Amino acid sequence: MRPTASILHLDLDAFFASVEQRDKPSLRGKPVIVGGIGQRGVVSTASYEARRYGVRSAMSMAEARSRCPHAAFLSGRFDAYRAASAIVMERLRRLSPAVEPLSLDEAFVDLAAGEAFDPGAVPELVAELRADVTRLTEGLTASVGVAPSKLMAKIASEIEKPDGSFIVAPGTEKDLLEPMPITVIAGVGPATAARLHHVGITRVGDVWRHTESELVDLLGSAAGASLHRLSRGIDDRAVSSHRENKSVSSEDTFETDIVDRTELGLICDAMARRTAERLRRAGLSGRTVTLKVRYHDFSTHTRSTSLPAPTDQTRTIVAMARRLLDATDVGGGLRLLGVGISGLADWVQDDLFAQEADPDPDGVLEEAVDETPEPQRPREWSPGMDVHHAEHGDGWVWGRGMGLVTVRFETRHTPIGPVRTLRADDPDLAPGHQEPVSHPAGTVGE
């Protein structure tokens, strides 16, 4: 626990709605609601004028319309939001290099990682920061909290919201937390709050009467231990400015449920393409493709499958997603369909090898799915050995899936050589071989 209030949390007030009001003077002073404007949309952000009518984030747009019919309903202009966000993040980086954005409108800053941090000058620093944000963004306002921890900084930025700030003096954390509703603690949402309610916990101070092991029994080891610490204001989480992406996904909720398999197939292809393009644009590749479907009753299911090595190839990702969809019951129709990729690798940084590590450099996987395989094959196979000689060098079985076996080769020039894919029924891979697997074998729908 750090001894000074040196973690800052900044939150832009009603961000999307405020950008709209800034850019369209006719909307100023009026209720503005940004979100999905279709039949099944939800509210992203409501201006403070709209909040007076009870409109909240995540509320269905239908309910928002009934509560505040005269509001302006907008679908959002994300380029404008990104531009405003970039200005604010840039300003935060002048305070310290340790800036951790949580979303377009929120970030933590570790002030102690900046140059010549003076704890005594925090009030002036905050005032100057908030004034700069409003000036640089031409009218947006921010709320700011500063505290000895992330937990308290984030809570503090809410206290004087909107357009205010609060600094938590070290040592005052527990007094501040005690009367607050339990849901102020990070990770306590509706489901956890309901369980805690059952044992008489509604405020943060109520947690103090329970031992860690009681909380672990109730919530599981991670959530229980975390709540035990955070409720006492104990929080050592660091501000981290370089968090790596773990997944990329695209999904779409349909205006009405879609039953037709052919139509769903085309949508699945398009969704997989979108995901693959975003993956490539981010300079990444991934191993695991996940299909997500939601039924009319809102139940949600996922099906996933992994490749032996990362790919960023659209056709491979499309083929894998299709296979997953083909194996999925769409009986009563789908409300939502999505395609995601995880198990990401940094394609750009590892350029030389990554190109060759693509398990499907020639789109062989997809062609095989289309029953038109033309895989290259090694000339020789030495049963029972870890390495077999081949035309291109020495290779070994590297993974299997989708009725195919992936063989990776060493060449004279590179330790990690090209990958070739054979059909599983290739005579060179007949049973009886002691299979030399020098890498965890993936399973792709076999």
Next chain:
DNA sequence: TCTGGGGTCCTAGGACCC
């Protein structure tokens, strides 16, 4: 007129390996 889209993290069971 119910319930978006982009993510993260955790849990749990089974496979597999040593």
Next chain:
DNA sequence: TCTGGGGTCCTAGGACCC
């Protein structure tokens, strides 16, 4: 013949966050 223990990977689902 009645059976371990730990570690890791994979998959599926759920809670949570903005």
